[in-house]
Amino acid sequence: MTDTVTFIGLGTMGQPMVGNLARSVPVAVYDANPDAIDTAARNDGVTALASLVDGAGASVVILMLPNSTVVERVLGDPRDPDSFTGRLRPGTLVVDMGSSAPQVTQSLAERLRERGVAMVDAPVSGGPRKAATAELTIMAGGPAEDYERVLPVLRAMGTSVTHVGPVGSAHALKALNNLLSAIGLVGALEVLTAGTKFGLDPRIMLDVINRSTGRNQSTEVKIGPEVLDGRFQVGFSLPLTVKDITTALDLSTSLGLSPEVSQACVRFSQAALAGLGEENPDQSEIARYLAKVTGVDLTR
Numbered sequence: 516m517t518d519t520v521t522f523i524g525l526g527t528m529g530q531p532m533v534g535n536l537a538r539s540v541p542v543a544v545y546d547a548n549p550d551a552i553d554t555a556a557r558n559d560g561v562t563a564l565a566s567l568v569d570g571a572g573a574s575v576v577i578l579m580l581p582n583s584t585v586v587e588r589v590l591g592d593p594r595d596p597d598s599f600t601g602r603l604r605p606g607t608l609v610v611d612m613g614s615s616a617p618q619v620t621q622s623l624a625e626r627l628r629e630r631g632v633a634m635v636d637a638p639v640s641g642g643p644r645k646a647a648t649a650e651l652t653i654m655a656g657g658p659a660e661d662y663e664r665v666l667p668v669l670r671a672m673g674t675s676v677t678h679v680g681p682v683g684s685a686h687a688l689k690a691l692n693n694l695l696s697a698i699g700l701v702g703a704l705e706v707l708t709a710g711t712k713f714g715l716d717p718r719i720m721l722d723v724i725n726r727s728t729g730r731n732q733s734t735e736v737k738i739g740p741e742v743l744d745g746r747f748q749v750g751f752s753l754p755l756t757v758k759d760i761t762t763a764l765d766l767s768t769s770l771g772l773s774p775e776v777s778q779a780c781v782r783f784s785q786a787a788l789a790g791l792g793e794e795n796p797d798q799s800e801i802a803r804y805l806a807k808v809t810g811v812d813l814t815r
Contacts, residue, residue, distance in 0.1 A: 519543050519562075520668060521570035523589060524579035524613065525551035527750065528639065528646050532579060532612075532672045534558045535649040539671040545570050571602035575668060577610045582758060583619035586611055590623070593630050605631030610665055612637045612653075614759050617687040617766060624657075624682040633661045634682055637669055638689035643750040650674045656685035687766055694763035697756055697798075698780045699731035703738060704802050708811045717813050718743055738813075741799040745814040749799045753791070756798045757784050 518540070522533050525546035536542050537560035544555045545564040556563040564570045567589065580586050590609070591598025603609070609632060611620060617636075624634040635657035645651045651673035655662050662678045669676045679685050706729070710720045721743065724734050741749050764781050767774045787804035788796070796803075806812045 518574045521545070521564070521573035521576045522555075522579070523567070523570065523577065525555050526579065526581075527643050529579035530555055531643065531646040532639075532651075533561060535646075536577075536668065536671045537561045540668065543570055543573065567599055568597075568602055571599055572604065574604075574606065575608050575610065575665060576603070577612055577668070580611075580613045580615075581755070582613065583615040583623075586613065586615055587619070587623065590627075593626050593632075600627065600630070600632070603627075603630065603632050606633075608633045608635065608661060608665055610635050610637050610668070611686070612639055614638050614689055614693070614755070614762070615686050616762050617683040617690070618769070620656075620686050621683040633657070635661050635665055636682060636685040637665070638685055639673065640689065640692060641673075646672070653677070654679045654685040654688050656680055656687075657682045687763075690759050690763035690766060693756065693759040694777055694780065696732060697760045697784060698776060700733040700737065700798070701780050701783055701801060703729075703731065703734050704742070704805050704813070707738070707813055708805055708809055711813060712809070712811050717815065737799055738802075741797075742802045742813055743815065747797045747799045747803070749797050751798045753784070753788050753796045753798050753800060757781070757788050760784060 520540050520542050522542050522544045525544060533542055533544055533555045537558050542561045543564050544552055544561055545567050546552050552563045555561050578586055590600045593600040595601045620636050627634050635655055637653055637655040639651040639653050641651040649672055652675040653669050653673040655678050679688050707717045707720055711717045721734060721739055724730055737749055741747055760781050764777050787801045790804045791800055802813055
């Protein structure tokens with residue numbers, strides 16, 4: 516890898532990803548927040564872009580943006596020569612590493628293809644902690660030749676990189692994975708709440724569950740330190756959780772399915788977000804909402 520990679524989107528995940536990527540390839544960065552650009556540019560191998568369009572000359576452009584709406588706004592109309600996309604050279608590879616809607620990704624890839632620009636969706640799993648250590652799990656969707664082309668770039672940021680299918684398939688898998696993760700978190704919190712109200716010690720419950728068949732990633736990693744210890748700092752926001760699991764539910768219903776467990780999880784998570792009344796609560800603060808509605812506080 517020798518060419519400079521343009522990286523757009525320097526939020527909680529983007530910042531550490533850029534730092535790791537810059538150890539393998541020169542990176543030029545842009546974000547709507549100038550302070551975020553300044554922070555990223557302190558890394559060796561990272562240069563700041565004065566404007567978005569200044570990054571259009573790179574052969575690989577990575578987007579780490581909140582959703583499909585922002586992705587489309589940043590890329591602009593491919594038919595407009597003054598837009599970011601309109602300035603991309605034929606042969607450029609756009610890599611959307613955020614959590615976009617799979618159907619929108621497929622439509623966008625088709626529009627880019629008409630200009631000779633390729634697209635791979637490569638969302639990540641692992642949160643800010645794995646982003647910082649370059650241990651992200653990355654799933655990628657797109658033609659095999661485009662995946663092979665971007666694979667060295669992705670490996671600079673993650674330890675597990677898997678080609679999962681055509682364009683859009685990775686965004687679908689990421690949303691479905693996050694839905695399953697949320698189901699595991701909500702289900703575990705409800706079980707611990709019931710046991711605690713019965714008179715069980717939630718820490719003893721969690722210890723036994725983690726050596727039994729009920730364990731999942733939330734019981735093993737999140738609930739002990741973040742809920743029972745009262746830190747509430749998983750590092751992934753509840754608004755983004757609701758966005759991702761709603762995307763997954765929309766995908767299921769668009770396929771003619773009626774996933775009742777998924778629907779219940781989304782409804783509960785939406786209620787928790789509304790009930791917490793905070794601007795950007797952590798995902799683990801679902802437990803705070805559950806305590807409000809049940810009167811059972813797991814934090815001890």
